[in-house]
Amino acid sequence: MTSKAGDGDRTPDHTRSSQSRSMLRSMAEPRHLLIVAHTPTDNTRALTAAVRRGAAHPDVDGVTTRLVAPLAAGETEVLWADAIILGTPANFGYMSGALKDFFDRIYDPCLDKTARLPYALFIRGKTDATGALTSIDKVVGGLNWRRVAEPLLVVGELTTQHVAACEELGMTMAAGLEARIF
Numbered sequence: 001m002t003s004k005a006g007d008g009d010r011t012p013d014h015t016r017s018s019q020s021r022s023m024l025r026s027m028a029e030p031r032h033l034l035i036v037a038h039t040p041t042d043n044t045r046a047l048t049a050a051v052r053r054g055a056a057h058p059d060v061d062g063v064t065t066r067l068v069a070p071l072a073a074g075e076t077e078v079l080w081a082d083a084i085i086l087g088t089p090a091n092f093g094y095m096s097g098a099l100k101d102f103f104d105r106i107y108d109p110c111l112d113k114t115a116r117l118p119y120a121l122f123i124r125g126k127t128d129a130t131g132a133l134t135s136i137d138k139v140v141g142g143l144n145w146r147r148v149a150e151p152l153l154v155v156g157e158l159t160t161q162h163v164a165a166c167e168e169l170g171m172t173m174a175a176g177l178e179a180r181i182f
């Protein structure tokens, strides 16, 4: 008996097309980008606005972005997200208390549900943001989140280049989500 090409696939045509439809539907569903940023000053607000502006770039389609202050963000917001951008000032060589409070509240509830969650971060410091970066690295390492962009440390006098870099970060994250790179 001769065999025809395709004999190995016993999936009925109607099931296959329903699978394709559901795959196409899920490809069409908007992806979710969450920005959790503490913005106590004009400069931190300007940087965060730039990140959000970048995420809303007209060339990027199908990504819904939410900006939530760390004190107002919790497990629900994190579980909504397909990727997160964290923003904080450097305070006393550490992340801001507000961002730390966010992590304190979401750590246990999210630990088993958000492994490999893609994230990026930007930190505003006057002279040195490395301590803040280390403090965040420890927590997100514990959560097993996945860093998908270089940390953006905005140190010294604020410049238009800093603002542009934040805008680019937002756009890169949104574009990565749209392209399903992560």
Ligand SMILES: Cc1cc2nc3c(=O)[nH]c(=O)nc-3n(C[C@H](O)[C@H](O)[C@H](O)COP(=O)(O)O)c2cc1C
Binding pocket: 041, 042, 043, 044, 088, 089, 090, 091, 092, 093, 094, 124, 125, 126, 127, 128, 129, 158
């Ligand atoms: C209590 C406090 C602690 C700070 N600690 C640091 C620090 O450790 N490293 C640093 O580079 N900047 C530090 N700064 C500066 C802030 O990071 C900076 O003021 C904040 O990011 C807002 O930026 P802006 O002043 O340009 O608006 C500190 C500021 C405050 C109020």
